[in-house]
Amino acid sequence: MDEKVSAKADQAAIASPRRAPSQQRSRERVERMLAAASALIAEQGSDAMRMGEVAEKAGVSIGSLYQFFPDKRAIVWALAERYTAESQACISAALKDVGDAEGFKSAFSELVDIYYQLFLAEPVIRDVWSGTQADKALRELELADSRANADFLVAVLKRLRPGADPVQLETTAFLVWQMGEATVRLAISVDREEGDRLVAAYKGMALRELVGK
Amino acid sequence: MDEKVSAKADQAAIASPRRAPSQQRSRERVERMLAAASALIAEQGSDAMRMGEVAEKAGVSIGSLYQFFPDKRAIVWALAERYTAESQACISAALKDVGDAEGFKSAFSELVDIYYQLFLAEPVIRDVWSGTQADKALRELELADSRANADFLVAVLKRLRPGADPVQLETTAFLVWQMGEATVRLAISVDREEGDRLVAAYKGMALRELVGK
DNA sequence: TTACAAACATGAGTAATCCTCACATTTGCA
DNA sequence: TGCAAATGTGAGGATTACTCATGTTTGTAA
Secondary structure: HHHHHHHHHHHOOOOOOOOOOOOHHHHHHHHHHHHHHHHHHHHHHHOOOOHHHHHHHHHHHHHHHHHHOOHHHHHHHHHHHHHHHHHHHHHHHHHHOOOOOHHHHHHHHHHHHHHHHHHHOOOOHHHHHHHHOOOOHHHHHHHHHHHHHHHHHHHHHHHHOOOOOOHHHHHHHHHHHHHHHHHHHHHOOOOOOHHHHHHHHHHHHHHHHHOOO | OHHHHHHHHHOOOOOOOOOOOOOOOHHHHHHHHHHHHHHHHHHOOOOOOHHHHHHHOOOOOOHHHHHHHHOOHHHHHHHHHHHHHHHHHHHHHHOOOOOOOOHHHHHHHHHHHHHHHHEEEEEEHHHHHHHHHHOOOHHHHHHHHHHHHHHHHHEEEEEOOOOOHHHHHHHHHHHHHEEEEEEHHHHHHOOOHHHHHHHHHHHHHHHHHHHHO
């Protein structure tokens, strides 16, 4: 009972540590668990995902699941972290070699497309982020991720527009990036045609904002 | 069991109908239930809200709760619907008498401020919408709400820019409105100073997009 | 090879929680 | 006043996240 109380009091607490898999066998089993969770989330959403189903689909016992994941949220978190790392790598790669405004425009446009395709291909991503608002820890992971991504934008923009006010630049970049994430999430929940229009409209809006008309 | 299966199969199903309160006494009790739920959501979030607590706080039995709300989601839905109605009224009022571009600018700016204040003052609102992505029915309510609000914008913009392409206009208005909601939600989850900056940046961005530079 | 500790695996059981249902009480009205 | 419909109740059924006592496998040092 006292355990439950403390869990409530500190909702943002990171899941208490569990053994990390150190043997080949267990590493493979953990992979299977994550793959099973991913598939189930894609089917029904992370909320409807049942720990028993994850275990069954992964071919492990329920106890093994809890050997490596302290609770249900930790599984979602683990998947979220993977996508976060993936997206950051993708962004830094896309923006690394931008030299002028034209280069930025095409790099940014391509970046948005990649994101859009990623979300279209992996409905799990959206679902992994779905609990974002409800789960404080996930919300903060997402915010940190977004800031990190915006920082890439800021770094590039500072090169392109040396005279601009840094605070203004950071605010704009952060906002534009958040808008991009919101747009993509929105785009994949409407029909494809409208989604494409929305993404295109966002691109124009963002570019006007970031590099002027 | 078969009941459970059907519930899973149709996650978006609106909660099965329950008796609507027809007597004065029960109407008051339902109000108390919603007030209790609202207070609990403000404290701990809708996910942590316990039906037993709602009943206790409202001074009714658990059975009475289920007399009027088929399930937990229905309570959240009921609160969400109220805010939806409120916001629509607020928007239509703010945009009703807009005549020219200048009038639109100030009306829009004021509208955003009102929204921002509303979210700042009522953390329940954010929490009510927090499950939005996970809960299909809520997600669709939010989308419908957003479209309805964007339609107000479209109507005004058609008056201000008669020559513009209607599809383009609708896409932009819908996007800008969604961005606004995302901005406000973002703004209240960072510190006040940054939140203010983000909202201001959004206003500039949206107005440039909607009525040009 | 063998002994042994640490890592790993198991699944029946515990606790928390949503929701039902059989029965009691109150209200509006003929 | 009597009665049907509306409302009120809370113990208990059903589901599910998570634990733990116990058994099995693996790496390793003698």
